[in-house]
Amino acid sequence: MIDYVGLMADNLLYLLLIVVGGLLVAIGVHFVPVGGAPAAMGQATGVGTGTVQLAAGAGLTGLVTAAAVMRVADDMLLVIASGMVGAMIMIGSTMLVGNFMYIYGVGVTPASGKVKYDPITKDRQDLYLSQGTEGHGVPTSCYISGIIGGGLGGLGGAMVYFALLSVTNATTALNVIGLASILAVAIFFINAVIASYNIGGTTEGFIDPKFKRVPKAIVASIVVTFLSAIMSIIIIGGI
Amino acid sequence: MDPLIGMGVLALMGAAAVIAGISEDSESNVGSQSNPNSQVQLAPQMMYPHRIFNKAISGEPPSNALMCAIGGTTAAILMDALGMSALFSITIGAFVAALAHGSYSTMSFFGRPTSQSRFKQPVYMDILRGHISPIMAYAFVTTFSIVIISYIMISVLNHPFPLALLAFIWGTAVGAIGSSTGDVHYGAERQYQNTEYGSGVNAAQSGNIVRNGEAGLRNGIDNSWFCIKFGGPATGLAFGMTVFLSGWITMVFDPSISQMIAWASVIAGLLIVLVLIIFNRMIEVSSRKSYGPYKADNDEVTA
Numbered sequence: 001m002i003d004y005v006g007l008m009a010d011n012l013l014y015l016l017l018i019v020v021g022g023l024l025v026a027i028g029v030h031f032v033p034v035g036g037a038p039a040a041m042g043q044a045t046g047v048g049t050g051t052v053q054l055a056a057g058a059g060l061t062g063l064v065t066a067a068a069v070m071r072v073a074d075d076m077l078l079v080i081a082s083g084m085v086g087a088m089i090m091i092g093s094t095m096l097v098g099n100f101m102y103i104y105g106v107g108v109t110p111a112s113g114k115v116k117y118d119p120i121t122k123d124r125q126d127l128y129l130s131q132g133t134e135g136h137g138v139p140t141s142c143y144i145s146g147i148i149g150g151g152l153g154g155l156g157g158a159m160v161y162f163a164l165l166s167v168t169n170a171t172t173a174l175n176v177i178g179l180a181s182i183l184a185v186a187i188f189f190i191n192a193v194i195a196s197y198n199i200g201g202t203t204e205g206f207i208d209p210k211f212k213r214v215p216k217a218i219v220a221s222i223v224v225t226f227l228s229a230i231m232s233i234i235i236i237g238g239i
Numbered sequence: 240m241d242p243l244i245g246m247g248v249l250a251l252m253g254a255a256a257v258i259a260g261i262s263e264d265s266e267s268n269v270g271s272q273s274n275p276n277s278q279v280q281l282a283p284q285m286m287y288p289h290r291i292f293n294k295a296i297s298g299e300p301p302s303n304a305l306m307c308a309i310g311g312t313t314a315a316i317l318m319d320a321l322g323m324s325a326l327f328s329i330t331i332g333a334f335v336a337a338l339a340h341g342s343y344s345t346m347s348f349f350g351r352p353t354s355q356s357r358f359k360q361p362v363y364m365d366i367l368r369g370h371i372s373p374i375m376a377y378a379f380v381t382t383f384s385i386v387i388i389s390y391i392m393i394s395v396l397n398h399p400f401p402l403a404l405l406a407f408i409w410g411t412a413v414g415a416i417g418s419s420t421g422d423v424h425y426g427a428e429r430q431y432q433n434t435e436y437g438s439g440v441n442a443a444q445s446g447n448i449v450r451n452g453e454a455g456l457r458n459g460i461d462n463s464w465f466c467i468k469f470g471g472p473a474t475g476l477a478f479g480m481t482v483f484l485s486g487w488i489t490m491v492f493d494p495s496i497s498q499m500i501a502w503a504s505v506i507a508g509l510l511i512v513l514v515l516i517i518f519n520r521m522i523e524v525s526s527r528k529s530y531g532p533y534k535a536d537n538d539e540v541t542a
Contacts, residue, residue, distance in 0.1 A: 040274035040418075042427035042439030048274055049418040053300040057415025060408040064392075064400070065485050069504075071399050072495035078502065085488065085508030090412060090481045092515035094419045097477035099519055101423040103526040105469050107437035108427075109533075110523050121520070127532035132441030136427075143519050147512060177399045185408070 002238040008230070010168050011237065015229050017163035022191045022225030024156030026217050029055040029195030031149025032091065033142035033205040038134070045112045045135030045142060045204050047098050051196040052189065054094070055153050059188050062087030062154025063161055067181065076162055083158025084151045091150030095138045102137035110137025114204050120144060135204070145205025156191070160184045167236045176236060183232040190228060194220050240395075245490045248395050252388050253483035256413075259384035260475030261467070263303060263413050264421030266377030268429075268463040268470070269370055270344055273299040273418045275426030278448050280351060283360035285446030290363055292370040292459035294347035299422075300414030302343075303381065304407050310336035310382035311389060311406030325390060333383035340378040341371055370459050385409045388482060396486075409482075416477045424470030429462055438533065484511055 008015065032055050033046035040048030047054055065086025070079045102108050111128035112118065113135030118125060120141045129135055138146065164180035198217040203210050266272070269292065271279045276295040283289070296302045314332030317323045323331075345367065352362045389405035392398040398405065430448040431440050452461045488508045494501035 037274035037277045037426075040422045040426035041278065041431070041445075042423070043442055047419040048423050048426065049300075049415060050298055053298050053411075053415050054419060057300060057412040061412050061481060061485060064398070064405070064408055065489065067399050068392075068396070068489055069494045069501065071397065073498070073501055075498065075501075078494070078498070078505070081502075081505045082489070082494075082508075085505050085512070086485045088512045089484045089488075089508060089515075090416075092512050092519075093477050093480040093484065094416050096515050096519050096522075097416075097420045097473050097480075098423065099522060100473055101420055101470065102427075103522055105424040105473075106427040106439070107530065108439055109526045109530050123527070128527065128530075130438035130441070130533050132443055133439035136439040137523075138519070140516075140520050140523060143516060147516065178401050178404070181400050181404050185404075 002234065004234065007168075007233060007237045011233050014163040014167050015233060018160050018187065018229035018232065019222060019225045021156040021159030021163065022187050022228070023218060023221050024152050024159065025055075025059060025188055025191040026195045026221035027214060028059075028149045028152025028156060029192050030199065030203065030211055030214050030217065031145045031152065031205050032058070033138060033146050033203060035202045038202065039136070042102065042106050042108055042130070042136040043133045044202050045114070045137065045139070046202060047095060047138060047146070051199055051203070052192040054091070055149070055192045055195070056189060057094075058087040058091040058150040059153035059157040059192070060185060061090040063157045063181070063184060063188070066154070066158035066161060070162065070165065079162050080155050080158040084155040087150040087154025087157070088147050091146050095143055095146050099138050106136070108136045110139040111135050112139050112142065112204055112207065114209065115207050119207055141207050142205045145207065149205065153188075157184060157188045160187050164232055164236060167233050169236050169239065171239045175239070179236050183235065187225060187228050187232065190224055191221050194224060242491070248391060249483060249486050249490050252391055252486060253479050255384040255387045256482035257475035257479035259381050259388070259413050260416065260478035261471040262377045262380035262384070263299070263417040264471040264474035265463050265467055266374060266381060267299055267417055267422065268425050268466045269377065269459040270294045270374045271459055271462070272296065272302065273422050275422055275430055278426065278430055278446060281446040282448050283355040283358040286358070287446060287448065287450060288358070288360045289448065289450045290366055290456045290458050291462070292348060292366055293351045294344050295351070296343045296347050298414070299418040300411045303414035303417070304410035306336040306340045306378055306382050307385045307410030308403050308407040309339050310386045311403040314386055314390070315402040325394070329383060329386045329390060332386055333379045336382040337375040337379040341375040344371060344374050366458060373460065373463070381413065385413060412481065413478050416481065417474045420477050421466065421470035421474035424473070425462060425466050429465050437530065
């Protein structure tokens, strides 16, 4: 019989870390500028794919880097910083090549449909919009927002993985790595989906009015990640 | 590990990643998957029946993650349980994944156009016969490359994740990148060559995709021929950059040597990100200068 209370008491710190990690993922996804299918047709600003998909691609790349570093180092800050950097590189490369597509393949200038001036570069946006579209490409503000979002996703994912790997258990290291990695991916997806529902399709990152909906996602994320964390700790600690 | 051998391994992984990116994008163009497929699905409803393969099993990341995980799992079982060589195991794994992907594609092809029979969209059997082999072939190449990357990471770089999970993660990443980069060339340019070059697709044009090919009626293979010129290689570049750069920082600044060098790898990564931001800004400025503000074409349909 598993001693549930004892298990939770032993791993209270890791429970907290998992919740914070999940929360970071949910907030990070709000930063990633995604235009969904309209963006793939050059009808909306952002990257032409779904929120969850891009965030997962970036966050999981970060998880791979974090796991590689965690194999040789046990400093939590270092592990989560590596996860952050891995995710930032993935999302940075993707958005850069995405802009190659818009500029050289489609022949449009990156422009936002939500703001008149780019808040960082102060460039005029509305004059560069094609007729009948809500923007296209990834202008500088959206790009930086995406980098922040990818970074937070990688940070959160790596934090969850680190916490799960540190949970007290009575099984082999290989089993724990397998379980922790799968559960970290699961908690990542759960939080990415929460953010995706909150955004509802397309967003341009922190310059988008939808960004104000973040507090709702924070509440939902805390509740869901808390439950997921309890289950994950029981799974890893119980075997 | 000797740094030179490490760099060689990384170069091999980068090359495999470029191939995976190119084949992933080509697969999604032949079979019309992911975001631009919304237009292929919409076209018959706008009274534009077509001869383009229509599948979209799911978004590209889950679909690629599934096939890479199947390939990785099969390869791991063959290697561990039957003691087969890595090359044979990965080849057979990729073959099994291609078969699974082919069956999903066939089911999807029958399901999607059939649902549009009320809009007079036929189900062309010759399109299925002609397209299913390239779809499976591209799926094979993608899975093979991804499982090779995952296998090298585990066997040479001692990555702690199991093969199937690593293949799943890289499959998700290649799908996310393919659907963010290469698809734009297919969706915003190839499908809408009937509208003026140099603008996003006017919402009023939705569904009015080009249905005439360079010779005869256009199909998925024609789309792949066009997109392989730019969309495919660019997807390969993006995925190659991701795999190479994220591995490069920990290869050059090996965290196992000391804590200080480990932090240097993080700083090197942040510098790479800074260079990417500056590069992005440069191409944005250059596009604004060379294209100038948008001028509406009077002949085009207004939204």
